[in-house]
Amino acid sequence: MSLRTRWLRRRVPVRVRHYWKLLAVCATFLVTCAVVFSNVRVTPLVTSPGPTSGDPGEVTWNVGGSASDLFDPTMAHSVSLRFRDDDYQRLLDSFWTEGEKEWLAADLTIDGVPVPDVGIRLKGNSTLGGLTRNGAARPGGFRGGGGVRGGFDPGGGQPGAPPGAQPGGAQPGGAQPGGGQPGVGQPGGGQPGGPGGAQPGAQPGGQPGGPAGGFAGGGFGRVTLRAEEPETLPWLIRFDEFVDGRRYQGLRDLAVRVAGMGGAPTVLNEALSLGVLAEAGEVTQRYSYTSFTVNDRPTKARLLVEPPGEEFAARLGPQGVLYKSLSTGQFTYRGDDPTSYTDDFDQVTMKGSRDLRPLIDLIRWVTTSTDADFDRHLADHVDVESFARYVAVQNLLLNFDDMAGPGRNYYLWYDLRERRFTVVGWDYNLTFTGSTDQGPHDAAARRGGFGGHRLKERFLASAAFRPVYEAAYRDLYRRIFAGGAALRTLDALAAVLPTVDGHDASTSDTDRLRALVRQRTEFLATVL
Incomplete structure (x- = not known):
């Protein structure tokens, strides 16, 4: 050696x-x-808070766009998409066979400003249940994924419940299915089918000549969409899907909306709802009308809406986590394992630094607390005044599909400083549906449409929270209806729509909505 x-x-x-x-x-x-294992993807579950957010990467390119704000609702905008048909057919294949909404690369132009290589995908669940391709519907399409747990069951209340079961299941806190509350505004005792309740089978809006759709054969009404007409479909546009760090006027995402329940294609009811909420000082999404062209197909007038994301969350507070309720989910305690809630909620912000723990704790507490504990400590878990205004708004706007509806349409904002939740409204394309003489305590107000939500039901069933709810209801009634905000907003929207390329005046919903707003205002004046 x-x-x-x-x-x-x-x-x-x-x-x-x-x-x-x-x-x-x-x-x-x-x-x-x-x-x-080099090709195996490992996704960590965060179980403790960290100092930074796991949101999409750093913004490195913010496209300023034209001089106009994309969400200026007083003017018409223009949006066009161009993509390869082969790519579009593959997107449809994936959705048809797997129920997956894959991203497609497209070149976008907004108000004359080109934005190449954006990502687009189909958006919606029950909305896409009416989608056909070559004249045929997707098998199991209504459930938006083949009947996953928590999907809406057209035949009755909760998934898996026997036909005729009460929507929403048991009523915590003593709330009785169909039972109205004594006190303010109870025409007909608030029984379904009575003067204060929505009539199953009635046209949306409760008015003769309302938009077709409603409840078809006992099922949940939906708009018919054709894959051969991509300019009419619901889309989500993402600016950084294929170009890291890019935004458009600060936006990461943009939603192109469609009507629900066979409503007018311009979704005027949703625009009206968003407009009056903003005028009433409520936190809501921004919106505008645009012409919408896909490849060389006919141009249509469409509604653009800001999806709640990182930019929206920043307006809710400086520090917090935003969660989205999924249409496939329920507000049901399933134990402490976060993976048990993948069909129920999606975490929108602070991924990687925060997790579902606060939300799971809320669900457990609402599910297991006694009536006395609920009354005494709800304010420790939820911003009660804000929640009262949320619930009041859904009733006032006759929203068929709020947090208690089949679409489970709401977000939850968890304020990290106050350590409590705020409920945030979303998806107003089924507002102004139902009877105009629905009172603040009618059964339909408590349960939504064929749905149910324990937090909302317990809140409305509690005498302890009735004063704050009724105060919020009266204040919002004055702001939205008595003060004329609804009619002013509707008139402003009706003035913009004819200037949008692709608008079809024959499908206008303006007259119906104007009559409905007046009837709603007159009825509420008699009970408040």
Whole structure:
């Protein structure tokens, strides 16, 4: 053995020399793992808070666009998309066979400003249940994914419940299915089918000549969409899906909306709802009308809406987590394992630094607390005044599909400083549906449409929270209806729509909505 070899050997620690075979085996194992599992994706579950957000990466390119704000509702905008038909057909194949909404690369132009390589995908669940391709519906399409847990069951209340079961299941806190509350505004006792309740089978809006759709054959009414007409479909546009760090006027996402329940294609009821909520000082999404062209197909007038995301969350507060309720979910305690809630909620912001723990704790508390505990400590978990205004708004606007409806349409904002939740409204394309003489305590107000939500039901059933709810209801009634905001907003929207390329005046919903707003105003004046 040479001097150099002996010298090098002495430089190796004795323990390493004694156990070199074991170390060699361990090293070989690690190399093997690296090779075998190099293509396996591991998704960590965060169970403790961290200091930073896991939201999409740093914004490196904010496209300013034209001089006009995209969400200026007083003017018409223009949006066009161009993509390869082969890519579009693959997107449809994926949705048809797997229920997956894959991203498609497209070139976008907004108000004359080109934005290449954006991502677009189909958006919606029950809305896409009416989608056909080559004249045929997607098997199981109504459930938006083949009947996953929590999907809406057209034949009755909760999924898996026997036909005729009460929507929403048991009524915590003593709330009785169909039972109205004594006190303010109870025409007909608030029984379904009575003067204060929505009539199953009635036209949306409760008015003769309302938009077709409603409840078809006992099922949930929906708009018919054709894959051959992509300019009419619901889309989500994402600016950084294929170009990292890009935004458009600060936006990451943009939703192109469609009507619900066979409503007018311009979704005027949703625009009206968003407009009056903004005028009433409520936190809501921004919107505008645009011409919408896909490839060389006919141009249509469409409604653009801001989806709640990181920009929207920043307006809710400086520090917090935004969660989205999924249409496939329920507000049901399933234990402490976050993976048990993947069909129920999606975490929108602060991924990687925060998790579902606050939300799971809320669900458990609402599910298990006694009536006395609920009354005493709700304010520790939920912003009660804000929640009262949310619930009042859904009733005032006759929203068929709020947090208690089949679409489970709401977000939850968890304020990290106050350590409590705020309920945020979303998806107003089924507002102004139902009877105009629905009172603030009618059964339909408590349960929504064929749905149910324990938090909302317990809140409305509690005498302790009736004063704050009724105060919020009266204040919002004055702001939205008595003060004329609804009619002013409707008139402003009716003035913009004819200037939008692709608007079809024959499908206008303006007259019906104007009559409905007046009737709603007159009725509420008699009970408040």
